[in-house]
Amino acid sequence: MNIPSATAETIAEGARILRAGGLVAFPTETVYGLGGDATQGKTIARIFEAKGRPAFNPLIVHVADRCWVADLAEADDRFEKLARAFWPGPLTLVLRRRAGCPASNLVSAGHDTIAVRMPDHRVALELLRGVGRPLAAPSANASGTVSPTLAAHVAASLGDRIDLIIDGGPCPVGLESAVLDLTQTTAMILRPGVITAEDIARVIGRIDIAREDPAAPKSPGQLASHYAPSLPIRLNATIGAAGEALLGFGATARATLNLSPGGDLKEAAANLFAMLRALDDRGKFTAIAVATIPATGIGIAINDRLERAAAPRL
Numbered sequence: 280m281n282i283p284s285a286t287a288e289t290i291a292e293g294a295r296i297l298r299a300g301g302l303v304a305f306p307t308e309t310v311y312g313l314g315g316d317a318t319q320g321k322t323i324a325r326i327f328e329a330k331g332r333p334a335f336n337p338l339i340v341h342v343a344d345r346c347w348v349a350d351l352a353e354a355d356d357r358f359e360k361l362a363r364a365f366w367p368g369p370l371t372l373v374l375r376r377r378a379g380c381p382a383s384n385l386v387s388a389g390h391d392t393i394a395v396r397m398p399d400h401r402v403a404l405e406l407l408r409g410v411g412r413p414l415a416a417p418s419a420n421a422s423g424t425v426s427p428t429l430a431a432h433v434a435a436s437l438g439d440r441i442d443l444i445i446d447g448g449p450c451p452v453g454l455e456s457a458v459l460d461l462t463q464t465t466a467m468i469l470r471p472g473v474i475t476a477e478d479i480a481r482v483i484g485r486i487d488i489a490r491e492d493p494a495a496p497k498s499p500g501q502l503a504s505h506y507a508p509s510l511p512i513r514l515n516a517t518i519g520a521a522g523e524a525l526l527g528f529g530a531t532a533r534a535t536l537n538l539s540p541g542g543d544l545k546e547a548a549a550n551l552f553a554m555l556r557a558l559d560d561r562g563k564f565t566a567i568a569v570a571t572i573p574a575t576g577i578g579i580a581i582n583d584r585l586e587r588a589a590a591p592r593l
Contacts, residue, residue, distance in 0.1 A: 280439060282430045285402045285447040294409030296442050302329060304419040304433045305406050306447030307398040309369050309455050309472075310426040310552065311433050312341065312416030313441060314406070320383040323415055327385070329440040332422040337388035338415040339371050339456070340395050343407035351380050351413065352393050357461055357483045364482045367399035369456040370474045386415045392462055402447040418455065419444075425508050425559070425588070426552045428453050453549035454580055460489060471580040473548055506552070508559035508567065512589035516568035524558040528570045538570075544577040551581060555588070 283289045285306070293303040293314075300322045303314045313330065315322040317340045327334055340351065345362040348354055352374035361372060376382075376393045387393050395413075398404065407414060418426040420436040427433045430446035457472025459479060467489040468476055480486050510524075519525030519535065527534025529542035536554045538547035558567050569585055572578050 280434055280444070282434060282444045282446045285445050287405075289443075289445055290402060290405050290409060293406050293443050293445055297406070297410045297414065298412070300325075301442040302326065302440075303406070304427075304430070304437070304441055304444040305403055305416075306430070306445065306450055307341075307400045307403045307416075308450060308452045309398070310428055310450050310453070311419040311430065311444075312398075312403070312414075313419035313433075313437070314341070314414040314416040316410065317382040317386055317413040317415040320385055323383045323385040326415060326417065329437060330417065330420070330422045332417065334385075335388050336422075337390060337392075337394060338386040338417050339458075340382055340386055340393060341403065341407060341414045341416050342395055342397050343404055345397060347413060348374070348395050350377065351382055351395060352377050355461065357466060360482050361459070361461075361479070362397070365474055365478075366397040367404065368397070368474065369399065369452055369454075369472050370479075371396040371456045371458040371470075373458065373460040373462060373469065375462055382413060382415070392460075394458065396456055400447065400450075402445060406445070423507055425506055425555050426455060428549075428552050432553075432556060449549075449553070451549060453551060453553070454577075454584065457580070459486070471583050473545070473577050473580060475576055475579065477576075506555075506584045506588045507590075508555050508588065510559050510561065510564060511566045512585065513566055513568045514585055514589050515571045517570070519568045520566075522565035523568045524560075524564040524566075526554055526558060526567055526569045528572055531570045534570070538572075544573070544575075544581065547572065548577050548581055551584065 373394045419433040428450040457474045458470040460467040466486045524535040527537040
């Protein structure tokens with residue numbers, strides 16, 4: 280399909296499609312999102328259908344300014360501190376839905392909460408302002424598969440199931456946002472990201488790591504099997520076995536591809552999904568072996584994605 284570049288005209292066309300109830304894939308700093316008007320229930324149902332996403336898995340609602348959240352949710356002082364510190368940016372905050380919240384109940388998947396974030400990407404923000412409404416935007420790929428960091432990834436995964444793909448180039452962060460639940464007395468990390476638990480604790484104090492319930496997730500990214508290529512993944516590899524592709528990190532010898540030869544976790548995060556896609560070739564390999572990633576800082580988020588990618592398939 281034709282994938283137009285992100286021009287003023289393309290963004291305006293995307294906003295027109297979204298206001299009319301259509302679906303538009305667009306870049307953010309994290310991954311490409313599959314956007315739909317969060318206030319239109321039929322549009323949200325179409326997002327779930329296009330992705331093959333289970334209806335119990337909630338969506339993140341994107342806003343162009345933190346003042347938009349007042350219409351959607353009940354925000355406390357912790358929200359204000361975190362939004363000032365990290366928005367726009369890769370942090371999603373789970374809040375209580377406000378009475379009369381205009382967002383479709385489908386985005387909350389049966390919960391009385393709503394997940395919101397403000398993306399740090401020019402195209403995403405211009406599109407949101409053009410629509411003038413919040414957009415639900417999960418990753419623009421078939422549910423459970425490797426997230427898209429290029430417009431071509433979206434086209435390969437979803438094809439003609441959506442109305443427009445806006446090409447804004449590669450996503451600079453490359454991992455989905457961290458998700459923090461603010462509906463309890465002690466905030467809880469539901470999904471790790473490049474904004475780390477330590478970063479968040481410096482702003483609001485003590486936080487917890489949530490125990491997951493894959494049958495009733497409060498945010499995206501909590502399913503046991505997720506972010507998975509078609510080939511099986513073997514973690515903490517030092518060498519590649521016969522037939523395996525080896526995804527290295529740092530000084531890994533004879534790596535097929537290397538997330539970061541210099542051992543930079545930020546670079547590794549940006550490369551993770553694109554390299555998993557590049558190695559997911561059944562004509563060349565039987566599996567993907569992945570070198571050990573340090574479980575510190577951003578490495579915690581990278582390991583979270585890899586462990587889910589390696590989990591038994593649902």
